Amino acid sequence: MKEMICITCPKGCHLQVDETTLTVRGNGCPRGVVYAQNEMTDPKRTVTSTVAISGSFLARCPVRTTAPVPKGKMKELVALLKEHTLVSPVKTGDVVIKNVFGCGADVIVTRDM
Numbered sequence: 001m002k003e004m005i006c007i008t009c010p011k012g013c014h015l016q017v018d019e020t021t022l023t024v025r026g027n028g029c030p031r032g033v034v035y036a037q038n039e040m041t042d043p044k045r046t047v048t049s050t051v052a053i054s055g056s057f058l059a060r061c062p063v064r065t066t067a068p069v070p071k072g073k074m075k076e077l078v079a080l081l082k083e084h085t086l087v088s089p090v091k092t093g094d095v096v097i098k099n100v101f102g103c104g105a106d107v108i109v110t111r112d113m
């Protein structure tokens with residue numbers, strides 16, 4: 001039995017997941033089952049980070065992925081972002097990396113700078 005906390009909503013239900021059958025207990029709603037089963041089979045996270053920017057009043061620009069990316073790729077993504085330098089001006093929603101790792105998510109700017 002694996003234990004985890006559902007991070008889908010602020011309630012934070014404590015879930016117990018059977019590693020063989022993927023049966024879930026402790027969920028307050030059906031989304032907890034989806035969360036737990038995804039965590040067991042293909043965990044993903046939305047990544048927020050910063051990218052260097054030149055010509056702006058700040059040295060780094062905040063960015064995020066438009067959808068969750070595989071958890072196992074997070075370190076690789078952060079390393080990839082270190083190789084990028086934006087040039088001001090940029091607008092919220094500008095794409096920094098399209099379809100990162102081919103997983104369907106883009107990395108976008110989250111602040112006008």
Ligand code: SF4
Pocket residue numbers: 006007008009010011012013026027028029030031032033035
């Ligand atoms: S199981 Fe449902 S109610 Fe509980 S934390 Fe997850 S989303 Fe929220």
